[in-house]
Amino acid sequence: MSAVLAHRARRRLARDRPALAALASLVLVALACLIGPFLTGHPPERIYPDFVRVPPSLAAHPRSDELRPALQRLAFRMRASLEDVAQEGERVRLTLTAPKPIDERSLRLLPRSGLFGEAQVLERSADGRRLVVEAPIRRLYFLLGTDALGRDLLTRCLAAGRVSLLIGLTAALAALLIGVAYGAVSGLAGGTVDALMMRVLDILYALPFVFFVIMLLVFFRAGLWLVLVAVAAVEWLDMARIVRTQTLSLKSRDFFRAAIALGAGTGTILLRHAVPNMLGPIIAAATLLVPRVILLESFLSFLGLGVQEPATSWGVLIAEGSRALESAPWMLAAPAGFLVVTLVALNRLGDGLGEALDPRLQRGPDQRDSAGR
Missing domain, CATH: 1.10.3720.10 (MetI-like)
Structure with a gap:
């Protein structure tokens, strides 16, 4: 029954x-x-300091106007200055200068930021105080902000x-x-x-x-x-x-x-x-x-x-x-x-x-x- x-x-x-x-x-x-x-491509605990309180959007980040501020903050952590930035498709080329030789190990900050891939050194001055670096741009989406x-x-x-x-x-x-x-x-x-x-x-x-x-x-x-x-x-x-x-x-x-x-x-x-x-x-x-x-x-x-x-x-x-x-x-x-x-x-x-x-x-x-x- x-x-x-x-x-x-x-x-x-x-x-x-x-x-x-x-x-x-x-x-x-x-x-x-x-x-x-x-x-989603984002660990729940992952923090992106460059994208605080970003509103919901279908657009990818970082946008062109967001690249330079993000790279300037990373260059500051490398103890260097950002002399020039050039975006070529999905890659970015940046020129770093510093009063002392730049330690290439500091370039690890680029992939750790979550915004860029592994960096490659294209040019290095004889005294090591000027670097031309290229790195792929990672596209991030924040559908709900x-x-x-x-x-x-x-x-x-x-x-x-x-x-x-x-x-x-x-x-x-x-x-x-x-x-x-x-x-x-x-x-x-x-x-x-x-x-x-x-x-x-x-x-x-x-x-x-x-x-x-x-x-x-x-x-x-x-x-x-x-x-x-x-x-x-x-x-x-x-x-x-x-x-x-x-x-x-x-x-x-x-x-x-x-x-x-x-x-x-x-x-x-x-x-x-x-x-x-x-x-x-x-x-x-x-x-x-x-x-x-x-x-x-x-x-x-x-x-x-x-x-x-x-x-x-x-x-x-x-x-x-x-x-x-x-x-x-x-x-x-x-x-x-x-x-x-x-x-x-x-x-x-x-x-x-x-x-x-x-x-x-x-x-x-x-x-x-x-x-x-």
């Missing part, structure tokens, strides 16, 4: 085009976050998505396991045990979440694992209430009473009768739990209590972008766009799963199939 119900749920979900569009959007976002940072340190914002958003999705899925999974076990045991036990377990939930509900996180920071260092522990420690409360309510409803069903009458153990009843019959509401609630966790992590990171550098998340990027909203609005728009798309898609997918897995919402052909069987 469960296979039949699963087949009908898949059919109902397949007819829900907004839910399928949300699922496709989530798959694209997840694949982009996993593979994208390797394809750069941040306040000169890091590619697209790469940062994709790398941050890994952390945000990891926190959302891991914390939601932990909350799912704890909440299902706690709620099922409470509903199945009933009586005094149920009342006592519910009062424990009430006490935990009364604890302010931010105060709880601050207390954790007193004993532990802020970081990714602290966020996971803090979020998972509170997000299972709602799941426990949902599962308890479903368990109390199932206890009045004949198959549940028959299992108890036949002497089935508590573990068997939970695993073979309670949890499978609550799978629909549980999956729907878990899907809606992920965006709540991501949003909560973003809130903590915005306050500076969440993910810390060098790691990053959408919440951290949004916090950085809010501080540069007037001068560089793209720093806020880029991570906020990723976050909004993910949250909307997760919520819509959760609604679709809830409708597809709820047998009371069967319509049309499904009802006729049920009657025919």
